[in-house]
Amino acid sequence: MKNLLILGAGTAGTMMLNKLYKELDKEEWKVTIVDQYKTHYYQPGFLFIPFGVYKKEDVTKPKYDFFPAGAEVIFSPIDKIVGEENKVYLEGGKVLNYDFLIIATGTQTRPSETTGLKDKLWYKDIFDFYTIDGALALHKRFKDFKGGNLVMCIAELPYKCPVAPIEFVCLAEAYFTKRGIRDKVNITYVTLMSGAFTKPVASKMLGELLEEKNIKVVPDFYLEHVDNENKKIVSYDEREIPFDILTIVPVNMGSDMIERSGLGDDMNYVKTNKYTLQSDQFENIFVIGDAANLPTSKAGSVAHFAGEILMENILAAMEGRELPAKFDGHANCYIETGYGKGALIDFNYITEPLPGTFPLPGIGPFGLLKNTKMNHYGKILFRWIYWHILVKGKELPIEADMTMAGKQRV
């Protein structure tokens, strides 16, 4: 028997397990997946928890619900990968051998990387909504918030779901308007980028959207520390912004396991061939999802598109064929903008997000870089698609390669 080992049973790992389990000959292959936790969170749903739209149970399911019967499942922290020996060491000393390995250990928030962040005010006036605990604590805090400065700050690049902080301030704007205290809440969006978003066309559109909603954008602000006494964030060039509630995207980093394995860059992202999804160091190691150092968004949609490419390539590698498929960096993100509306961006390594429409057979078209109700339904539909199609590794009616159909060149 040969061993296929998958590390990480989040969005990408679970999806690949389901896809490959169907394809592989069970007489020949044993398929094993390892994760440290038993709960699968629908992370895009965290965004809605502070506003009471989703509750904990809406975003939580046992990981077991998504594993095909017959796959071997191990719950344990992973200590390290030794690529030269084709071995994975689990915490506690257990050793797993593999013929092929898929790394899907994602990215995690690291509040302790920023001085003063995880301090006295953590989960009192300072919150991240990138974890279930942070999102729930913020929901509680918002309930008795009477007004003041709400500051949304991005600590470092890259971070997963690059549009989430923009969505967050838009939803906050709508939420406080609905509660009748919008005039008492100043919302500030603080970013280390030079505008609301990186790519020029989307940055302009999203910048205008925030301006329309009277949300102040502070660009080029690189967070140095949080002053808990005076409730201020301070940048490296010594600018200060006062807050009553600070919501933060902490520094994101890949698992320390990657660092211990010597496979990562300085943020613990696995050095990966951006076209083939193969590790730069070992031919029998492939990487998918947020764990890879690909120059595209860290998002579930990217993992989905990459999944089809990875499937073709790993099957070829198992048969000793040349890798046939090339990933183009395709990302497709709904942006929730409040008041039941949403925008959609679609891009890849080369093409930046452009305005136009996105042709989704049977359901679309969705307006690209436009604020429409249809896009909002796309986001809501996404939760259903996530649980029932994406994680289960089923086909979606969207091509892996980005299409220029419907896009307007600008």
Place this chain on the structure above:
Amino acid sequence: MAVKTIANAQVQVTDDGYLEDMNQWNEDIAKEIAKELGIELTDKHFEVINYLREKTKAGEGLTIRKVGKSGVVDIKELYKLFPKGPLKFSSKIAGIPKPTSCI
């Protein structure tokens, strides 16, 4: 793309003034670009610039965080050396491509 004369040398630059080819760079060009940005270059500036050029030659991406961990300067110093554009201005002066943040 356009051709520009900087410090008596003809160089190719992008729309926002970054050198197209890092091999067309020399120290005089660096000084003149720095002057346009209101920066007077010291030895410390050149230490940073040389580090940026080395890493770029080796095909490595650069972030402020990475420069801050390089042992050449810390992030605070980097901001003092290149006010308002710790990575953008230093890259421009170093003759390397404009930094891209990939998200």
